[in-house]
Amino acid sequence: MAYDYKAIEQKWQKHWAKEQTFKARQPQEFTGEPKPPFYVLDMFPYPSGAGLHVGHPLGYIASDIYARYKRHSGFNVLHPQGYDSFGLPAEQYAIQTGQHPAKTTETNIKRYREQLDKIGFSFDWSREVRTSDPKYYKWTQWIFIQLFESWYDEAAQKSKPISDLVQVFETEGNSKVQAVCDEDTPQFSAEDWKAFSEDEKEQHLLNYRLTYLAETEVNWCPALGTVLANDEIVNGVSERGGYPVVRKKMKQWSMRISAFAERLLSGLDGLDWSESLKETQKNWIGKSVGALVKFPILSFPKGEENTKSGYMTGGNNSYLLLEKAKENRNHPTEAEKALWTQLRGKKLSGYKFRQQHLIGDYIADFVCLSKSLVIEVDGGYHNETKEDDEERTEFLNSKGFEVIRFKNEEVIGQIDEVLEQIKSKLDDLPSYKKNQNSKTSEASIEKKPLSLGEGQGERTISAFTTRPDTIFGVSFITLAPEHDLVSQITTPEQKEAVDTYVKAAAKRSERDRMADVKSITGVFTGAYAEHPLTQKPIPIWIGDYVLASYGTGAVMAVPCGDQRDHDFANHFNIPIPNVFEGIDISEEAYADKTNATKIANSDFLDGLGVLEAIPKAIEALAKIGAGEKKINYRLRDAVFSRQRYWGEPFPVYYVNGLPKMIDEKYLPLELPEVDEYLPTEDGAPPLGRATEWAWDTKANQVVSNNKIDHNMVFPLELNTMPGWAGSSWYLFRYMEEQDNRDQHIASEEALNYWKNVDLYIGGSEHATGHLLYSRFWTKFLNDRGVLPVDEPFKKLINQGMILGESAFVKRIGNTYYSEGVDVNEDFQKIHVDVSVVNTSNQLDIEGLKKIKPEFSEAKFILSNRELYDANSSPLGRSGGDFTVSREVEKMSKSKFNVVNPDDVCEEYGADSLRLYEMFLGPIEQAKPWNTAGLSGVHNFLKKLWKLYSQASPDPSQGGESDFQISDEPGSKESLKTLHKTIKKVTQDIEDFSFNTSVSTFMICVNELSQQKCNSREILEPLAVLISPYAPHIAEELWEGLGHSEGISEVDYPVFEEKHLKEDSKTYPISFNGKMRFTMDLSLDLSKDDIEEIVMADERTQKQLDGRTPKKVIIVPGKIVNIVG
RNA sequence: GCUCGGAUGGUGGAAUUGGUAGACACGUUGGACUUAAAAUCCAAUGACCAUUGCGGUCGUGCGGGUUCAAGUCCCGCUCCGAGUACCA
Secondary structure, three states: OOOOHHHHHHHHHHHHHHHOOOOOOOHHHOOOOOOOEEEEEEOOOOOOOOOOOOOOHHHHHHHHHHHHHHHHOOOEEEOEOOEOOOOHHHHHHHHHHOOOHHHHHHHHHHHHHHHHHOOOOOOEHHHOOEOOOHHHHHHHHHHHHHHHOEEEEOOOOEEEEHHHHHHHHHHHOOOOOOEOOOOOOOOOOHHHHHHOOHHHHHHHHOOOOOEEEEEEEEEEEOOOOEEEOHHHEEOOEEOOOOOEOEEEEEEEEEEOHHHHHHHHHHHHHHOEOOHHHHHHHHHHHOEEEEEEEEEEEOOOOOOOOOOOOOOOOEOOOHHHHHHHHHHHHHOOOHHHHHHHHHHHHHOOOOOOOEEEEEEEOEEEEEEEOOOOEEEEEEOOHHHHHOOOHHHHHHHHHHOOOEEEEEEHHHHHHOHHHHHHHHHHHHHHOOOOOOOOOOOOOHHHHHOOOOOOOOOOOOOEEEEEEOOHHHHHHOOEEEEOOOOOOHHHHOOHHHHHHHHHHHHHHHHOOHHHHHHOOOOOOOEEEEEEEEOOOOOOEEEEEEOOOOOOOOOOOEEEEOOOOOHHHHHHHHHOOOOOOOOEOOOOOOOOOOOOOOOOOOEOOOHHHOOOOHHHHHHHHHHHHHHOOOEEEEEEEOOOOEEOOEOOOOOOEOOEEEEOOEEEEOOHHHOOOOOOOOOOOOOOOOOOOHHHHOOOOEEEOOOOEEEOHHHOOOOOEEEEOOOEOOOHHHHOOHHHHOOOOHHHOOOOOOOHHHHHHHOOEEEEEEOHHHOOOHHHHHHHHHHHHHHOOOOOOOOOEEEEEEOOOEEEEEEEEEEEOOEEEOOOOOOOOOOEEEEEOHHHEOOOOEEOHHHHHHHOHHHOOOEEEOOOOOEOOOOOOOOOOOOOOOEOEEEEEEOOHHHOOOOOHHHHHHHOOHHHHHHHHHHOOOOOOOEEOOHHHHHHHHHHHHHHHHHHOOOOOOHHHHOOOOOOOEOOOOOHHHHHHHHHHHHHHHHHHHOOOHHHHHHHHHHHHHHHHHOOOOEHHHHHHHHHHHOOOOHHHHHHHHHHOOOOOOOOOOOOOOOOHHHHOOOEEEEEEEEOOEEEEEEEEEOOOOHHHHHHHHHHOHHHHHHHOOOOOOEEEEEOOOEEEEEO
16 A cells, blocks of 8 residues: 555545544633643734745644644643734735725635645634634724723833823822823823813823824825834835835824833743844834933024924814815805805905815814914804804814804805904914915914913923933034924024925935935034033034934934044034043044943043943932933834724724724724725725714714714724734634634633743744734733733744745847856846746746746757757657756745645645655754755655555565554564654754754654564554654554544653663774774773773774873763873 | 854755764765666765775864864854844
């Protein structure tokens, strides 16, 4: 009976599916003590349309081997699989084809599953999850609400319910509480708090919530039409698609992950992850300890001390409202039309008016922004969308707008009177238009002088430094060009230069800024700050070497101690005071932090080393209120909104522009249908196209948009959540069975039993995205008592990439030359598909023409220099071959070097694929795929098969024989082979050294074949040993051994030392460290005995050639070395 | 630039605390079987020298060092890969 891998693999794959062999059991299913749990998980796959190539299953095979091994070792193993099924590619495809992303996703999942099933994984598919399933994202939305309802207590280092914080505010305001909040959060007392309106309270609370809505500078990718997180950008372009990314201010949901920076950092110590991965996370979090130093600003231009800029009048629902506003504009009421005719085009004393303009969540009929005057016309059919006038006016007033109202009939009947009233009002109002530089640009006009909660002008510049000990070396301050203060402190003389510079800096893409590190640019603002300790004036510059997003966006420049500051000072002829004793800083800065170097020219710091000087400097600054110790993190809050269709909808609606959560009872909030998956014409996200996308607070359901009355029915959020939302908690969902998932993420019992992932395997590309976010959510849910653990993944292994071996042909014109044919002219190297090249690098020319019609007219010169002729050589060869050259590259479609696991399974079987992927090399290392190598492991499986089913001695007699197992005990030799194998393989599997265990199996089978071993005592444990690696053949052999129960939970063989006991050792006999010959000697011999025997040997005498050895080193059981 | 990995035959890779470098495979070559091919089996295979046999020299990126003994430990470099990047 030959090894029929196809039949065997199909048989067992069907059997496993039917019997649910790998279904994990919940703790309550056990009678008595449950088996110990073990959780093995693969990183969540995104089901892409391209399907799997042989690189993908590498990690799955490794985790599957481990999972199966743990099952044999008596664990209740949870080894689930599912799909991260929301995502960009399906949506991009939907945009192109109009097909619903759910449909594409479904098709892709089906294909993915087929491919996975062929490889024989022991997944518990009954627990499958899909992030795009409303039953799943109900809980993603639920977690979002929990985040919204929480704040971070810095003193306790724990997230807590927001209601606790409200209580604190009610009793003592916000001055004492140690809560993580936005930088510009204003202070208020308990009285202030009580006096706030509900909306104001809400506005303040947003500064504390762990997920919050804020205007932030985001990475906008115009080509994808969405915002991207920092980790989704690689080298300044989008990770997916490689499109350019620009900085843009937008109102977005953010996650206050920065609150968890310290815990995310310190938590790494307890994790069994690779050093490089931990390092990557450490760098990403980027902790630096130093001080925040405040420099008073000496020169504000007159009259601008209290101003702050940067307020957009439109609220978060601009997208939705803009459409409405536009509609209103197109269909004005008669009165509106009449008034607009008079107001438009600056007819009224040169004042510019806008109609149907967004302010907060209101659409003002007419507004003059330079005077902050709103004109409302009551009546007419736009009335139905208008709020109660009083509330509306109050809101507008709070934003600094004057409101005058006219009745419909006034406008129509007495237009002149109305205009007169407007004109006199305009003349009365002070003008807010300050930005002289831009006369008509929208941006400057839309800026308002005052916004909520602001008003105290900032009179100091804060700068973060890690070297407060060099404070006396500060000779200038540099601000990022984007810094808020720039426009306020710049003197009139410098205004033009600064504006030009700021504009140029804004235009430069991140990429340009990165590529061009060398050129030093900057400009003086004309303003000065005061040194807090010497009271000397310090010039304030701006320069784009300072990043707005790090620290405070301001640097206290110490040119003697920082190379960039040194370069900058040199370039602009700024003095470079030296604060280091005996160090020459004329050529370059001295950045070393060695304590031996003493500080000089620094008053009370003179003579101190860095370690003493830093705390002393901070102390001195703190005393005068000019500084404090500060720990800074590079980790930024994560933007959580995406302007996309195919993602989780936010359970959020807006009242007065303020976000409200939908009650968790009414979750999930399901994704609405849209006519197209594109942004709306006004630039609103695709959900802006939904006609049924408003929240009825009475009926608690989604209703049609035209029911929005801002009273009972409100607009819903138009953004969706990013890809990492669903994948940040999926591991916990698997802990619960499908039928019991409705009421919770997973039952408490299940969460407590499974705890967290014992082994997580996947690629290293998730180092700063998924792996950081899921740690964040886990810590948060742990704080809030939802989860019993505070880390998701205990042990993590990064699988290395499998590289492809690309095939190339030489091309000149339309003639192609085989490798080995010398070509004199210059030729091009062209990729050809590896599927038409065999393992001997020979090209199947007809096959190539079939899949690539562009080659149909081409000429091929074979390695024997003959012209290939298809007709005279029906087999594709005319006596010579066409050979390609090979090169190792990344496996990718564009390089035509993709190897499909389906093809491998077809030709060699899944067990061969599994073994070969493991055999290639260490799991964590990148290595090239070479299909030719598969024959080695395939032969091994055939040999293994033969060991159990030896053909009868004379095949002519009985033809094919069945399993030939002897019940005789195994020979001493065979037992030794077996136990040697058990020992090594077990050790290897624990060390995740799968490549060496495959070698060990090969050695074992080679030895047992030689020994002609067919003893049950040997072959039974061997089948179990090998079953994690090659499960199909192992099941078949196990059945052949006469077992009716499957092999998957059979006890793992126990290693017995006694079988390895040796009584002799083949000693290497070395002379001066070089092995010359070996001797078999008893292990019972003493050192002296060994020396005597070795010295007496004639080979020893020959080596010594009459010399007397100086020394003889004998390590019993190891080596003999003779020196002399 | 910084941080972390890595470098061993023609190829993928072994070598557990310093103790026989190159396990196990692929590939290649030769042979057996066969009309032939495939499959299978046997043998050789780090380089160089010698070859009738015994054998010898060199050899784990490069240069030093420690040791009876170094792929492994120490010092100094080169190159490759990954991460990160004007982080104050």
